[in-house]
Amino acid sequence: MAEGEVTLDKALERLESIADKLEDPALDLDEAVRIYEEGLRLYAECAKRLDAADLRITQLADALAKQARERGAI
Amino acid sequence: MQLAERIQSDDAFKDLWVEGEVYQARISPAGHVYFTLRDNVGQLQCVLFATQAAQLPLTPRDGTKLLAHGYVELYLRDGRCQLRVDDLRPAGAGDAYLRLEALKRRLSQEGLFARERKRALPPAPRRVGVVTSPIGAVWRDIQNVVARRDARVELVLAPAQVQGVGAVESLIAALDGLAQLRDLDVVILARGGGAAEELWPFNDEALVRALARFPKPVCSGVGHETDTTLADLVADVRAPTPSAAAELCVPDAGATQVRADRAWRRIGARVRERVSERRRRLETARRLLDRRAPAVRIAVGRQRLDEVRRALDRAIGRAVPLRRSRAVSAQRRLAALSPLAVLGRGYAIVEGADGHVRASVAALASGDRVRLRMRDGRAGAIVEKVTPNG
Numbered sequence: 001m002a003e004g005e006v007t008l009d010k011a012l013e014r015l016e017s018i019a020d021k022l023e024d025p026a027l028d029l030d031e032a033v034r035i036y037e038e039g040l041r042l043y044a045e046c047a048k049r050l051d052a053a054d055l056r057i058t059q060l061a062d063a064l065a066k067q068a069r070e071r072g073a074i
Numbered sequence: 075m076q077l078a079e080r081i082q083s084d085d086a087f088k089d090l091w092v093e094g095e096v097y098q099a100r101i102s103p104a105g106h107v108y109f110t111l112r113d114n115v116g117q118l119q120c121v122l123f124a125t126q127a128a129q130l131p132l133t134p135r136d137g138t139k140l141l142a143h144g145y146v147e148l149y150l151r152d153g154r155c156q157l158r159v160d161d162l163r164p165a166g167a168g169d170a171y172l173r174l175e176a177l178k179r180r181l182s183q184e185g186l187f188a189r190e191r192k193r194a195l196p197p198a199p200r201r202v203g204v205v206t207s208p209i210g211a212v213w214r215d216i217q218n219v220v221a222r223r224d225a226r227v228e229l230v231l232a233p234a235q236v237q238g239v240g241a242v243e244s245l246i247a248a249l250d251g252l253a254q255l256r257d258l259d260v261v262i263l264a265r266g267g268g269a270a271e272e273l274w275p276f277n278d279e280a281l282v283r284a285l286a287r288f289p290k291p292v293c294s295g296v297g298h299e300t301d302t303t304l305a306d307l308v309a310d311v312r313a314p315t316p317s318a319a320a321e322l323c324v325p326d327a328g329a330t331q332v333r334a335d336r337a338w339r340r341i342g343a344r345v346r347e348r349v350s351e352r353r354r355r356l357e358t359a360r361r362l363l364d365r366r367a368p369a370v371r372i373a374v375g376r377q378r379l380d381e382v383r384r385a386l387d388r389a390i391g392r393a394v395p396l397r398r399s400r401a402v403s404a405q406r407r408l409a410a411l412s413p414l415a416v417l418g419r420g421y422a423i424v425e426g427a428d429g430h431v432r433a434s435v436a437a438l439a440s441g442d443r444v445r446l447r448m449r450d451g452r453a454g455a456i457v458e459k460v461t462p463n464g
Contacts, residue, residue, distance in 0.1 A: 012352060015359045022366035029375070032368040039363045046356045053349050061342055068335070 008049045015042040087146040091175055092118060092157060093165055094142075096134045109134040111142060111157070119156040120144070132162040139165030174277055178304060181279070186286050187307040193291040195311055195323055198330075199259035201228045202323055203252040203290075205245060206264040208233035212316045216264060219320035224327035230255065236265045241275035246284045253289055260291045260323050263305060264316035267298040276303035285309060295319030417449040435462050 006014075018039040022032060094111030101107050105124030110117050120142055122134065134140060143161035148154075163171060181187065202220065206212050208231060220227050232248035235241045245263075252261055263285065265276065275281065276296050282304045285292050294309035295316040306312040313319035409415065417423065424432045425445045432438055442457045 008352065012355055012359065015363070016355070019359050019362035019366060022363065022368075029368060029371055032371060036363065036368045039359075043356065043360050043363065046352070050349055050353050050356065054346075057342065057345055057349070061338075064338060068331070 008046060008053075011042050011046050011049075015039055015046065018042070090143065090145060090157070091171055092120075092142050092144075093172070094118070094140070096138050096140055097136050099134045099136050107134055111140065119149075119154065120159050121156055122159040122162070126160050130162050132164065134162065141165050141171055170274075174304075177277070177279055178307070181282060181304065181308070186282065191286075191310075193310045195291050195293060196259040198325065199227060199323060201230060201255070201258050203230045203232055203255065203258050203261040204264065205232045205234050205248045205252065205261060206316065207236045210266060212264050212266045215317045216262065216320040219317050220324045223321065223324045226327065227324050230258065237268065237272045237275060242278040242281050245275060245281050249284050249288055258290055260293060261288065262293050262295060262316070262319045262323055263309065264295045264319055265297060266316065267301070270301070273297050273301055273303050276305040278304075281305060282308045293319045293323050414447075417447065420449075423447040435460050 018035045021027060021035055022039075092111055094113045094117070096109050097112060099107065099109035105127060107122040107124075107127050109120050109122070111120055112118075120134075122130075127133070132140065141163045142157060142159045143163075144157045144159040146155050147158050149156045185191065204213065204216055206216070213231060217229060220229055230252065232252045234248035235244035249261070249263075252258060263276075265273070273296060276294075285294075285305060285308045291310040292308075293311040293313055294303075294306045295313040295318055296303050296306055298315065302312075311319075311322055313322050423446070424438075425447060426432050426437070427443050427445075432444065438444070438457050438460050440457055440459055444455050444457060446453045446455055
């Protein structure tokens with residue numbers, strides 16, 4: 001994660017607070033559109049990061065399994 | 075009482091070797107042996123309890139010379155000191171044992187056996203040096219143990235003579251040889267069990283110092299579990315036997331691998347759990363976002379707009395016919411009021427030559443040319459005479 005970038009958890013919290021805000025019927029439509037757009041952007045960002053984390057974990061597990069096989073082969 | 079505690083807690087009265095001739099030895103019904111050790115300057119009461127007596131090859135008999143090991147305690151009932159004996163050796167070996175004790179004390183004071191000097195064994199050794207006899211069971215046992223525990227570990231044998239004349243020099247030369255090797259992780263100094271005298275080289279000061287300055291950790295496995303040599307004391311780790319030394323130095327690769335794999339799986343499960351927990355939150359937020367999206371608001375707005383539009387359409391739809399009918403009725407009314415309509419009933423309209431209607435005779439004079447507009451046409455006429463009403 002680049003420095004200065006918000007953490008995944010922070011982004012997730014922001015997304016949840018946007019969902020809460022959108023529930024307010026008194027919310028101005030322009031404001032609703034604005035934060036909805038932000039919410040969609042946050043969703044895409046979070047999903048991307050979670051995918052990256054999953055991939056990294058899988059890669060590490062594979063690397064370890066490969067190492068173990070090579071050790072076993074000696 | 076304080077004196078007894080003082081004596082029993084003072085190190086100076088523990089771990090003592092006392093040599094003398096046995097006399098007044100007697101065995102109690104319980105099997106305890108009471109005897110006195112004396113020499114040409116004095117004497118000391120000794121007690122050897124039955125449990126210890128059963129483990130010792132020697133029994134104190136009057137007239138024999140013995141070297142007794144134990145600690146001094148104050149025997150309160152009689153108010154005198156006695157030696158609580160836990161080991162006995164023939165007096166002939168006495169000088170050697172006393173020298174050994176002196177050496178041990180000296181080296182200990184020098185700090186050679188200090189706990190702080192002990193180095194930890196490497197957790198995953200790759201090359202292990204072994205100083206022992208190339209012939210005999212010890213070397214073979216070590217090879218077997220290491221092969222079983224971790225086949226990747228390379229053993230480097232530095233063969234040495236482990237007993238007899240020249241053994242000390244041979245052991246030190248073997249150590250020096252190993253010290254030259256790079257990539258050596260640990261050294262095992264091993265020798266099988268034997269008579270106490272056979273272990274003497276391992277009590278030699280030169281060997282102890284060679285072990286102390288050895289650049290890598292040293293694990294000793296000399297003799298049996300009950301034998302403790304100075305080499306054992308100076309070693310970084312003391313194993314009771316050569317096989318045990320091999321086991322201590324070489325971790326079981328299988329077991330280590332199993333543990334590492336288990337830990338890895340646990341870590342993996344935790345990390346995956348963290349990711350999926352966030353994914354669940356994310357999807358929940360996404361669903362809420364969709365459900366509360368402005369699109370819904372927009373749809374609602376659009377619906378209202380449509381309704382207004384329809385209302386407008388309806389309104390405008392009614393507006394035109396209404397006006398149309400109003401126009402028709404107005405036209406009807408207009409038609410009904412038209413002066414021309416009167417003509418149908420037999421009236422005529424008089425217009426002057428200028429085209430204006432002459433509604434009064436006052437506007438006519440004899441001889442005027444006029445036009446008569448009738449229901450179905452016009453007719454020219456000339457006024458003959460004008461007669462106002464009256």
